[in-house]
Amino acid sequence: MNRTEFQLAFRTLRFLDAHADLPQGSLPQRTEPEQRYLVWDPAAIGELFRADQRLGHPGSRSFRPLLGPRSLLWQEGPRHLAYRRVLGTPLRGRQLRDYRAVIAGTVHAALDGLRPGDTIRVSDWTRRVALRIMATIVFGHADDELLVPFARWMDRALGSRYRTLAYRYLRGGLPLLDKETEALLVATARTAARENPATLAGKLLADDGPFPDLDDGELRDQLVSLLFAGHETTASTAAWALFWLDREDALRDRVLAELAATSDDGFSAEQVPVLHAVVQETLRITPPVPAAGNRVLPESCPHHGNELPAGTVLTPSIYLAHHRAESFPDPHRFDPDRFLRGRVPADRYFPFGGGTRHCLGSQLGQLEVRMLVAALLRRRELRCVNPSAGVPQLRGHAMAPSPKLRMRVLSCRD
Ligand code: HEM
Numbered sequence: 001m002n003r004t005e006f007q008l009a010f011r012t013l014r015f016l017d018a019h020a021d022l023p024q025g026s027l028p029q030r031t032e033p034e035q036r037y038l039v040w041d042p043a044a045i046g047e048l049f050r051a052d053q054r055l056g057h058p059g060s061r062s063f064r065p066l067l068g069p070r071s072l073l074w075q076e077g078p079r080h081l082a083y084r085r086v087l088g089t090p091l092r093g094r095q096l097r098d099y100r101a102v103i104a105g106t107v108h109a110a111l112d113g114l115r116p117g118d119t120i121r122v123s124d125w126t127r128r129v130a131l132r133i134m135a136t137i138v139f140g141h142a143d144d145e146l147l148v149p150f151a152r153w154m155d156r157a158l159g160s161r162y163r164t165l166a167y168r169y170l171r172g173g174l175p176l177l178d179k180e181t182e183a184l185l186v187a188t189a190r191t192a193a194r195e196n197p198a199t200l201a202g203k204l205l206a207d208d209g210p211f212p213d214l215d216d217g218e219l220r221d222q223l224v225s226l227l228f229a230g231h232e233t234t235a236s237t238a239a240w241a242l243f244w245l246d247r248e249d250a251l252r253d254r255v256l257a258e259l260a261a262t263s264d265d266g267f268s269a270e271q272v273p274v275l276h277a278v279v280q281e282t283l284r285i286t287p288p289v290p291a292a293g294n295r296v297l298p299e300s301c302p303h304h305g306n307e308l309p310a311g312t313v314l315t316p317s318i319y320l321a322h323h324r325a326e327s328f329p330d331p332h333r334f335d336p337d338r339f340l341r342g343r344v345p346a347d348r349y350f351p352f353g354g355g356t357r358h359c360l361g362s363q364l365g366q367l368e369v370r371m372l373v374a375a376l377l378r379r380r381e382l383r384c385v386n387p388s389a390g391v392p393q394l395r396g397h398a399m400a401p402s403p404k405l406r407m408r409v410l411s412c413r414d
Pocket of ligand 1 (some may be wrong): 084234287351354355356364
């Protein structure tokens with residue numbers, strides 16, 4: 001491990017913050033034998049995402065075994081495209097209406113359990129809610145028999161930065177999911193596909209789809225990938241949004257006034273523009289995924305006067321792009337009005353990555369966060385008990401508020 005890799009592993013955010021304004025917008029992580037760069041220069045990002053189809057997407061060394069070797073996140077070519085077609089359609093546009101009741105039902109049930117005087121660990125609470133929503137979208141229901149061991153496994157692998165690094169560097173890899181839970185995942189998906197073809201499991205296994213004979217191993221990889229990618233990120237965004245709204249009284253009052261003026265539950269971004277801008281700014285300043293997936297050059301390519309050889313790994317740094325003062329003046333200030341003033345270019349703001357790997361759940365994720373925050377603000381008054389714990393913490397590749405961040409329920413507004 002060289003000095004840059006050490007700093008990135010152990011002092012990640014301090015290191016990133018010190019480099020966001022580098023004029024070249026790229027930073028070598030390793031030069032020999034395999035060159036690796038972090039990239040956030042807008043021109044290079046635009047080019048990278050445009051060329052995405054020709055690039056390799058091997059995934060990270062620690063995440064590949066966690067999600068599985070055949071996860072759609074690192075599949076390539078026609079099979080990757082087929083996964084995107086099958087799963088992408090139900091996850092965007094008009095199809096999202098089907099999930100409105102699932103999100104509302106799950107969020108309101110969780111809110112029913114919050115009574116005045118209760119204190120919650122914000123990240124844990126949003127993670128539990130988001131996992132139940134994602135499981136219902138995948139299987140048609142959310143059973144603790146499956147979700148409790150799944151969440152326990154995720155926590156063991158990612159819950160502490162030091163534990164994650166110890167697994168990676170001392171024990172040779174993150175812990176794997178136990179065989180029993182894996183078997184339960186697969187069996188639950190096969191039953192769901194038979195009984196409820198509208199679920200994501202049903203779409204994946206449809207007889208007239210591209211994967212009618214998906215074997216258990218590959219199915220397991222897609223289920224873990226969907227549950228993981230579909231809840232960790234959304235949960236972090238929701239927890240951060242609640243944190244930022246707690247810090248900014250005037251902004252919270254603006255959102256409350258906006259909610260008072262509409263009966264919309266957060267489903268339509270146009271009905272709640274300030275809340276939507278809060279979510280967008282949350283994704284900018286505290287992006288739950290600070291770096292998009294690795295891209296590998298299939299052939300040599302010029303870069304700032306050098307020639308990068310074939311095989312060079314380029315990682316688009318979402319965090320660095322979002323903290324570049326040239327793109328976002330006063331980048332550490334939480335200011336949702338940036339997004340109300342006009343469109344932000346996609347090569348400077350890309351919380352969902354881009355190119356052929358652009359997040360399949362970008363619309364669903366934002367929708368969930370809007371609906372969760374809207375319902376919570378309407379029904380409960382919550383305040384941070386320890387705002388100083390609102391520091392970013394890495395959970396694997398995701399960035400969440402510290403698990404110590406707590407909020408107390410002051411009153412019910414029901
Ligand atoms: C606010 C919430 C979310 C954020 C910030 C987020 C962010 C990301 C990012 C940065 C990537 C990598 C893109 C790249 O490498 O260019 C990604 C990929 C992906 N995300 Fe999300 N995501 C969110 C929610 C979701 C949800 C709800 C789902 C539900 C299924 C989901 C499913 C996926 C999948 C399947 C991929 C892999 C796409 C591919 O490789 O073709 N994400 N996401």
